[in-house]
Amino acid sequence: MKLDQVKELDRAHLFQNYGRQELCFERGEREFLYDLDGRRYIDMVAGIAVNSLGYAHPAITHTIREQSERLVHVSNLYLVKEQAEAAAAIASTCPKPLSSVLFVNSGAEANEAALKLAFKHTCRSRVVSTYNSFHGRTAAALSVTGQKKYQSGFEPLLSGAVDLIDYGSVEQLKGAVTKDTAAVILEPIQGEGGVIPAEREFFRTARDLCDEHGALLICDEVQTGLCRTGRFFGFQHYDVVPDIISLAKALGNGYPIGAIVASKEVASTFVPGSHGTTFGGNPLGTAIARTVVETMREEKMDIQVAEKGGRWMEQLRDIATRSGGRIRAVRGRGLIIGLEMGGDAKRLQAKALENGILINVCAGSVVRLIPPLILSDGSMKAFNDVLESFLS
Numbered sequence: 001m002k003l004d005q006v007k008e009l010d011r012a013h014l015f016q017n018y019g020r021q022e023l024c025f026e027r028g029e030r031e032f033l034y035d036l037d038g039r040r041y042i043d044m045v046a047g048i049a050v051n052s053l054g055y056a057h058p059a060i061t062h063t064i065r066e067q068s069e070r071l072v073h074v075s076n077l078y079l080v081k082e083q084a085e086a087a088a089a090i091a092s093t094c095p096k097p098l099s100s101v102l103f104v105n106s107g108a109e110a111n112e113a114a115l116k117l118a119f120k121h122t123c124r125s126r127v128v129s130t131y132n133s134f135h136g137r138t139a140a141a142l143s144v145t146g147q148k149k150y151q152s153g154f155e156p157l158l159s160g161a162v163d164l165i166d167y168g169s170v171e172q173l174k175g176a177v178t179k180d181t182a183a184v185i186l187e188p189i190q191g192e193g194g195v196i197p198a199e200r201e202f203f204r205t206a207r208d209l210c211d212e213h214g215a216l217l218i219c220d221e222v223q224t225g226l227c228r229t230g231r232f233f234g235f236q237h238y239d240v241v242p243d244i245i246s247l248a249k250a251l252g253n254g255y256p257i258g259a260i261v262a263s264k265e266v267a268s269t270f271v272p273g274s275h276g277t278t279f280g281g282n283p284l285g286t287a288i289a290r291t292v293v294e295t296m297r298e299e300k301m302d303i304q305v306a307e308k309g310g311r312w313m314e315q316l317r318d319i320a321t322r323s324g325g326r327i328r329a330v331r332g333r334g335l336i337i338g339l340e341m342g343g344d345a346k347r348l349q350a351k352a353l354e355n356g357i358l359i360n361v362c363a364g365s366v367v368r369l370i371p372p373l374i375l376s377d378g379s380m381k382a383f384n385d386v387l388e389s390f391l392s
């Protein structure tokens with residue numbers, strides 16, 4: 001099928017609720033995508049921080065083939081072997097006492113489950129969240145998303161129950177967490193909001209205040225989790241252990257799956273009937289999730305990403321210092337890197353595309369680099385070259 005035919009069908013039969021680029025891909029391999037005409041692109045977007053092991057990773061492809069020939073879905077009316085195995089694999093990567101996993105289908109649904117768990121566990125209903133955050137598009141996840149543009153048209157949501165503070169403000173955090181707070185929900189790095197990392201003190205204070213007031217700390221690791229930041233989880237940069245972690249994106253390397261992880265004690269708040277999903281934790285999705293987690297562990301992906309990302313960030317900072325202020329800041333950790341571009345972000349995106357490189361722009365002016373974690377040095381250099389030529 002040709003691109004024009006895809007565009008025509010899209011316009012005729014799909015909701016027009018995505019601002020799509022006019023690109024259509026047929027296949028992928030490692031960090032490369034190939035469009036309908038066979039043109040190759042270096043992908044620095046990874047399906048929005050999803051395809052961490054790259055396209056067509058042999059272990060993932062093998063699991064999909066093998067598992068789909070046996071069993072795709074049975075429901076949670078029965079014991080699911082693959083689900084239990086994936087939960088054990090995830091738990092083995094988590095610090096104590098985080099050992100119980102509930103599988104869902106997306107990041108928003110993971111946060112939805114995390115919030116419901118916190119409400120029920122604490123018998124409270126207020127949530128502290130941050131401006132500029134992004135937690136997903138379902139009603140509760142959207143309520144704690146501190147960006148009006150996503151909520152507009154859907155109010156009032158749960159907004160009466162959400163206390164928003166500036167990300168990073170220890171002072172505001174101290175004023176916001178009270179004995180009515182069920183949970184504080186934080187991204188370890190604000191991704192969608194423009195790749196904004198936090199200081200250690202902010203997370204430590206959140207942990208302390210949650211302990212003091214009996215609230216739960218939810219770390220939304222949907223984007224930062226599973227080695228993206230150079231640690232298995234983003235919260236590990238801050239030496240805190242949250243009460244609940246939400247995961248999705250990289251967990252299925254493209255297969256839609258999410259999860260929350262909590263301690264046995266917190267998890268025991270959910271009893272049969274408290275929460276559930278028909279598809280959540282199906283054998284195919286969880287077999288893939290197990291392969292993802294085990295592959296990342298075997299390949300020491302966290303260490304690889306810390307090294308590679310650190311090196312790339314240095315190179316980008318060096319380019320930024322020579323950019324005459326056109327790159328105002330280079331932020332991030334591991335392989336989630338933001339270039340604060342002032343007015344130039346969209347033009348850089350177009351220039352990169354001309355040169356066969358896909359990049360993402362978020363928060364208006366930030367080029368967000370979230371490539372597959374298996375990114376090669378050659379692809380990093382290709383982007384640096386385009387950036388230098390754009391700036392010259």
Ligand SMILES: Cc1ncc(COP(=O)(O)O)c(C=O)c1O
Nearest residue numbers: 106107108134135136222223248
């Ligand atoms: C931090 C964070 N939380 C939640 C979500 C929502 O995930 P999903 O789109 O899978 O519902 C996203 C998606 O970008 C995210 O970045």
